[in-house]
Amino acid sequence: MSPILIQALQFLLSLSLLIVLHEMGHFLPAKAFKTRVEKFYLFFDIKFSLFKKKIGETVYGIGWLPLGGYVKIAGMIDESMDTDQMNEPPKPWEFRSKPAWQRLIIMLGGVTVNFLVAWVIYIGTSFAYGDAYIAADSIEDGYHVTNPVLLELGVQTGDKLVAIDGQRYAKYDDLRRNMITADRITIERDGVEREIELPEDFLGQLSTGEDLSLFNLRFPFMVGEVSDSSLNKDADLQPGDLVLSLAGEPVKYYDQVAPIMDTLANRTIPVSIERDAETRTLQLQTDENGKLGIYPGGSMKRFSEMGYFDTVTEEYSFGESIAVGGRKFVDQIGGYWLQLKKIFTPSTGAYKGVGGFKAIFDIFPDFWSWQGFWEITAFLSIMLAVLNLLPIPALDGGHVMFLLYEMVSGRKPSDKFMEYAQMVGFFLLIALILFANGNDVYKALFK
Structure with missing residues (x-):
């Protein structure tokens, strides 16, 4: 289907x-x-x-x-x-x-x-399902930030998001959900916390921008697939290989790759990978754009097992589910009401992000x-x-x-x-x- x-x-x-x-x-x-x-x-x-x-x-x-x-x-x-x-x-x-x-x-x-x-x-x-979530305090090296609105406010990749409007959350998803209606955020950089005021039309700017991302998780550079057009299609690369360094530069996260590769166009470079707990070095070629032609892979479960963040699973009895479900119900109403309030406040620009049936359609995943x-x-x-x-x-x-x-x-x-x-x-x-x-x-x- x-x-x-x-x-x-x-x-x-x-x-x-x-x-x-x-x-x-x-x-x-x-x-x-x-x-x-x-x-x-x-x-x-x-x-x-x-x-x-x-x-x-x-x-x-x-x-x-x-x-x-x-x-x-x-x-x-x-x-x-x-x-x-x-x-x-x-x-x-x-x-x-x-x-x-x-x-x-x-x-x-x-x-x-x-x-x-x-x-x-x-x-x-x-x-029936309990709750599975990423613990916010387990993310040690901060987040990957690409949104131009946040970048202009001084937020950088590697910053930790520690509070929304002064409230700290245990779950990563709660941070993301509550940020779109926030007035201010608290970030931590090099052990120092800093509060950033968000512009009144923050939601409007997010809605009309090309980059809708906020704070994204940082993942390692794990090989998923090598493109058929890649210069390295015949190299000894396998799905699941973990890239450790590029041209001698250590790589812990995939977001570190682009700055390194920008200066390595049309080169043969040493690439250190880890496979089955063994480290090996391959000589790989870059194209005229400094690309290796490797698509990243991996899964949330795998990255959690590798210690990049902690995934917490909670199960509830039926009695506990009544309280937990009620709390989710109240939180969702409160969050949606805040969004609606911003939509009907022209100065926020949030109305620009209002969607119709296609927006609702896109909420549903393409798998059952x-x-x-x-x-x-x-x-x-x-x-x-x-x-x-x-x-x-x-x-x-x-x-x-x-x-x-x-x-x-x-x-x-x-x-x-x-x-x-x-x-x-x-x-x-x-x-x-x-x-x-x-x-x-x-x-x-x-x-």
């Missing part, structure tokens, strides 16, 4: 699952309050459906446009803009006839389910991993819930905003006002979708 097809299957399965569960969150309380649900759809059925079947009073179906899904609740002004029923007297089974508190529960049902799904997934993955699939699905579930809570009339958050106004003031907005609000919200939502997917197109064409 092709890698792209594997990505596509994970993408469609994850989104379909989240959409159905979200709409189920509206459907179940609506039925519990004896409110008629006319349609329950996965994807949008503009003009026609791929599948539909009426069961009782509800038509269940699958549309052809995979941009979401919906439940059509009788007596409610929604994205369908079906206002004919609103010109008739209210019926007891209609949404508009129900008490405000019942309507509020119906509208909050979707995001509530999405939050619950994420929480349950984090508990389940913690119990149930652990990865569920963890990505949990994050997307949180993202879907938070976005739906935005106070835009076409979203759940917009309906909730008007319901809260009604409950506090005792005055219900008129149907005509709700029609106009829904229309404005719909066009605003379309604009946001076009902007996000337009960013995807721009990056694909010009980055």
